[in-house]
Amino acid sequence: MIIAIDGPAGSGKSTIADLLADRFGYTKLDTGAMYRTVAHVCATRGIDLDDEPAVTSVADALDIVFDRRPDRMHVLADGTDVTTEIRTPATDRIVSKVSAYPGVRTAMLGCQRAFATGRDVVAEGRDIGTVVFPDADLKVFLTADPRERARRRVLQRHPDGAPDDKTMKREVAETLADLERRDELDAHRAVAPLRAADDAIRIDSTAHTIDEIVDQIISLANARRQA
Ligand code: DC
Numbered sequence: 001m002i003i004a005i006d007g008p009a010g011s012g013k014s015t016i017a018d019l020l021a022d023r024f025g026y027t028k029l030d031t032g033a034m035y036r037t038v039a040h041v042c043a044t045r046g047i048d049l050d051d052e053p054a055v056t057s058v059a060d061a062l063d064i065v066f067d068r069r070p071d072r073m074h075v076l077a078d079g080t081d082v083t084t085e086i087r088t089p090a091t092d093r094i095v096s097k098v099s100a101y102p103g104v105r106t107a108m109l110g111c112q113r114a115f116a117t118g119r120d121v122v123a124e125g126r127d128i129g130t131v132v133f134p135d136a137d138l139k140v141f142l143t144a145d146p147r148e149r150a151r152r153r154v155l156q157r158h159p160d161g162a163p164d165d166k167t168m169k170r171e172v173a174e175t176l177a178d179l180e181r182r183d184e185l186d187a188h189r190a191v192a193p194l195r196a197a198d199d200a201i202r203i204d205s206t207a208h209t210i211d212e213i214v215d216q217i218i219s220l221a222n223a224r225r226q227a
Helices: 013-024 031-044 052-061 089-099 102-116 128-132 146-157 165-188 210-226
Strands: 002-006 027-030 064-068 073-077 121-125 138-143 201-204
Touching (some): 002 013, 002 128, 002 210, 013 121, 013 210, 027 102, 031 064, 031 073, 031 121, 102 121, 102 128, 121 128, 146 165
Parallel strands (some): 002 138, 027 121, 138 201
Antiparallel strands (some): 064 073
């Protein structure tokens, strides 16, 4: 079975996909991590991000591996652990540019479909229900108010507790600006834009806890599994 979870940054996709995968014993496929890895590797190799053919060659040749370890899922790029580096604001700023290149998307699409072959998967991203797995058994499109999404992103970056009010305000404002810029780029790119599939179920998570949303999706998935 394939469960597709799409939506903009900070809509709760990642946490929700993790909980669903644990609950059903499925494997999670984090497609955003793959685009982040391509962006990060290009930046560390000093590749000009405006040079589409050069960025595409990196994506074509890159070996991205998800390695489940006791602490968390690690991401390896040609054998190097990039788990932390791909979540920095520096990567946030460049990833939309890289992920808009058609050749990069084709390279990732091949890896994503290969990953799911013969497996039950919860896949999260922007184009899972529309492009990657158009025949997914269940498609969910998650949304949330942009300010709430920014707040969640900031809290994710401070796992030991929220910073003081002033820092929180500044970081939320900066993150909100970045999220809105990325939403705009992701939704308006020519290839595989951020969009809900016609048969996706839309869920707004703004006023709900993660557990409430997960329970709702579990009920939907159970109904599909029994159908
Ligand atoms: O979900 P995320 O924030 O980790 O995604 C990082 C970027 O990757 C996001 O700005 C858009 C891009 N992305 C994409 O274009 N297609 C996907 N299926 C997943 C992510």
